[in-house]
Amino acid sequence: MKPLLARLALLLALAFAGVAVADEAPAPADASREILVMLRLPPPHYRSGANYGGAYADSAGSAARRRIADGIAHEQGLTVLSAWPMPAIGVDCYVLRVPAGADLDEAVRRLSADGRIEWAQPVHRFHALDASVKPVGAAARVSLYSLQPSARLWQLDDLHKVSTGRGVRVAVIDSGVDAAHPDLAGRIELERNFVDARAQVAEAHGTAVAGIIGARADRGMGVVGIAPQAQLLALRACWEESAAVTLCSSFTLAQALQAAIVADAQVINLSLSGPDDRLLARLLDAAIARGAIVVGAVDAQAPGGGFPASHAGVLAVSDRVGVGASVLSAPGDDVPAPAPGARWNFVSGSSFAAAQVAGMLALARAVTREPAMRQSSAWVRFPADSPDGAAGYVDACATLRHSVPALDCLSSREEAARVPR
Amino acid sequence: MSRGGGPGCRAVACGLLLTGAAHAQWSAQVGAASDYVYRGVSFNDSRPAIMAAVNYDGAAGWYLGGQIAQTRLFGERHAEPLWIVDAGYAHALTSRLSWEVGATYSIFTDFTFWNYAEMFVGVSAENWNLRLYHAPNYFGRDRRSTYVEFNSTHALDERWRVLAHVGAQQLEPARVGDRSHTLDASLGLGARFGRVDVQLLWVAVDRANYAYPSTSPEDRQRWVLSTAYAF
Numbered sequence: 238m239k240p241l242l243a244r245l246a247l248l249l250a251l252a253f254a255g256v257a258v259a260d261e262a263p264a265p266a267d268a269s270r271e272i273l274v275m276l277r278l279p280p281p282h283y284r285s286g287a288n289y290g291g292a293y294a295d296s297a298g299s300a301a302r303r304r305i306a307d308g309i310a311h312e313q314g315l316t317v318l319s320a321w322p323m324p325a326i327g328v329d330c331y332v333l334r335v336p337a338g339a340d341l342d343e344a345v346r347r348l349s350a351d352g353r354i355e356w357a358q359p360v361h362r363f364h365a366l367d368a369s370v371k372p373v374g375a376a377a378r379v380s381l382y383s384l385q386p387s388a389r390l391w392q393l394d395d396l397h398k399v400s401t402g403r404g405v406r407v408a409v410i411d412s413g414v415d416a417a418h419p420d421l422a423g424r425i426e427l428e429r430n431f432v433d434a435r436a437q438v439a440e441a442h443g444t445a446v447a448g449i450i451g452a453r454a455d456r457g458m459g460v461v462g463i464a465p466q467a468q469l470l471a472l473r474a475c476w477e478e479s480a481a482v483t484l485c486s487s488f489t490l491a492q493a494l495q496a497a498i499v500a501d502a503q504v505i506n507l508s509l510s511g512p513d514d515r516l517l518a519r520l521l522d523a524a525i526a527r528g529a530i531v532v533g534a535v536d537a538q539a540p541g542g543g544f545p546a547s548h549a550g551v552l553a554v555s556d557r558v559g560v561g562a563s564v565l566s567a568p569g570d571d572v573p574a575p576a577p578g579a580r581w582n583f584v585s586g587s588s589f590a591a592a593q594v595a596g597m598l599a600l601a602r603a604v605t606r607e608p609a610m611r612q613s614s615a616w617v618r619f620p621a622d623s624p625d626g627a628a629g630y631v632d633a634c635a636t637l638r639h640s641v642p643a644l645d646c647l648s649s650r651e652e653a654a655r656v657p658r
Numbered sequence: 659m660s661r662g663g664g665p666g667c668r669a670v671a672c673g674l675l676l677t678g679a680a681h682a683q684w685s686a687q688v689g690a691a692s693d694y695v696y697r698g699v700s701f702n703d704s705r706p707a708i709m710a711a712v713n714y715d716g717a718a719g720w721y722l723g724g725q726i727a728q729t730r731l732f733g734e735r736h737a738e739p740l741w742i743v744d745a746g747y748a749h750a751l752t753s754r755l756s757w758e759v760g761a762t763y764s765i766f767t768d769f770t771f772w773n774y775a776e777m778f779v780g781v782s783a784e785n786w787n788l789r790l791y792h793a794p795n796y797f798g799r800d801r802r803s804t805y806v807e808f809n810s811t812h813a814l815d816e817r818w819r820v821l822a823h824v825g826a827q828q829l830e831p832a833r834v835g836d837r838s839h840t841l842d843a844s845l846g847l848g849a850r851f852g853r854v855d856v857q858l859l860w861v862a863v864d865r866a867n868y869a870y871p872s873t874s875p876e877d878r879q880r881w882v883l884s885t886a887y888a889f
Contacts, residue, residue: 276683277681277683277717279683279715279719279721279748280719280748280749280750280756280758280782281748281756281782281783281784281787282721282746282748282756282758282760282780282782283723283744283746283758283760283762283778283780283789284711284713284721284723285711285712285713285723285724285725285742285743285744296687296850296853296854296855296886296888297685297686297687297711297713297886297888297889298683298685298713298715298888299888300685300687300853300888300889301683301684301685301686301713301715301888302683304889305683324784325753326753327750327753352681353681499784523753526752526753527753527754
């Protein structure tokens with residue numbers, strides 16, 4: 238027995254010598270030469286050596302998969318860059334870099350044929366959907382409420398009499414949110430950055446989307462969020478490539494979706510578009526199966542509206558009318574929204590139409606556990622003869638009234654717009 | 659047909675376990691603890707112990723495992739290894755929940771009459787598990803043991819987590835001077851540093867427990883610091 242114990246002690250001592258190199262690096266933003274490899278994550282079960290909770294065994298399992306990933310990378314001439322567990326869909330996801338000059342598609346084909354791998358795929362690029370941004374200017378220290386389409390078309394004041402989205406967790410999977418913005422101060426329940434190691438990153442697209450969904454309603458200035466008491470989860474999966482371009486990757490979006498699932502987000506907003514992506518599709522299915530309502534912005538330039546809006550079960554939202562029977566249309570022109578650095582912009586595009594619908598879903602989720610509004614067919618549209626150019630847009634107040642019959646939508650839109658906030 | 663299964667039967671069993679061996683995952687860990695505590699009771703005379711474990715996951719949900727731990731039980735003059743082997747099957751019910759059924763066999767190298775088998779069923783989620791164990795001849799003492807345990811982990815961040823455990827055991831038939839019911843619990847913190855896991859737990863039982871051949875059955879609570887390296 239003693240020689241055995243001595244050998245184990247030596248092994249343990251050697252093991253500790255290599256501890257410092259084991260931590261994972263944050264995901265890199267450049268994804269152009271990267272492949273995602275999925276290794277099966279066995280269902281949790283009894284494990285030898287697990288003591289009071291099984292945490293040791295979790296480490297052992299992930300170490301085993303890391304060893305397999307390292308072996309695969311070595312055999313294929315690739316480099317393991319990062320890893321992330323995706324227990325919601327039963328895989329560990331590894332990011333492998335393909336060397337310059339090697340054929341990325343060929344590498345994916347070779348990896349897909351490897352029996353140790355569940356599946357392999359390229360890291361896809363996604364982009365946030367916005368058409369234009371115009372600064373509000375120095376006049377922003379006044380209320381912008383009356384300029385919000387939601388105030389005029391959806392009688393937001395009336396909606397807030399029955400629901401403010403209190404307690405509903407809304408995941409904003411986007412670029413960084415300026416949590417210190419006056420409209421958003423105290424409104425961010427959880428901040429995670431899946432792009433780089435910085436603690437807080439304030440970016441325009443994410444800040445606008447988060448503000449439209451859940452800005453404070455008690456300031457008397459700035460904008461009023463559709464769901465001012467929802468719990469916002471700011472999950473940074475996108476980054477500003479330039480002032481006009483915001484990009485995301487399959488890996489960062491997958492990490493954010495996994496985090497949203499773990500946090501039991503009831504509404505998930507994805508104001509972005511890109512190609513079909515198997516990993517993201519599996520995570521979306523898992524989120525929807527757990528009861529989350531997923532909102533995706535429609536990309537007018539992409540076939541079928543782009544992914545994830547085109548994915549089954551995702552509520553697709555466009556800023557245009559007549560895009561498709563199953564696509565919701567919401568106003569998306571010149572929507573006032575917070576911008577980093579205590580500023581405000583008028584923003585336009587499907588991104589912001591989707592954000593308004595996500596906010597509406599938070600209001601609905603606060604008053605009913607299973608809102609019919611998760612189906613596009615349950616939404617009421619303004620009729621063709623509707624004034625103010627509202628024809629074809631969703632009538633949020635009339636839609637929510639199905640769940641809350643006491644909701645008063647009788648006040649005219651013009652009167653509602655004059656209500657000071 | 660031969661009793662106990664011939665080479666054919668063993669081949670079938672092996673085939674079931676190793677189905678899809680290409681997807682199989684081997685893992686191992688070595689560790690040390692300030693004491694080896696089992697269901698709230700010290701198995702190593704309240705002394706530091708080292709341990710090692712290996713686990714195998716087949717592609718179809720079958721799994722195998724084995725561990726060796728340093729113990730010093732009543733009547734043993736020296737530290738002796740306790741071997742525990744296990745086998746089972748786990749299946750995901752939903753993306754949140756999985757169930758499992760399995761068995762363990764504990765082997766004491768010095769006093770082999772303590773050897774015993776135990777079966778279990780359980781359900782597991784991402785951060786908790788609930789298992790019911792039954793042993794028809796617990797520790798070879800002609801007593802039936804039924805043990806239910808609930809384990810939970812709560813991640814504080816990427817590194818730190820809170821660990822909690824409660825367990826309840828019933829032994830039948832009851833013995834004079836020894837209650838048949840025992841409760842044990844633990845609460846503590848765990849941290850992960852790459853492949854190294856560290857835990858500090860407060861472990862307690864509700865009474866002096868003479869069901870085990872422990873050298874310190876009266877100790878009702880203790881702190882246990884442990885660490886393990888996975889590879």
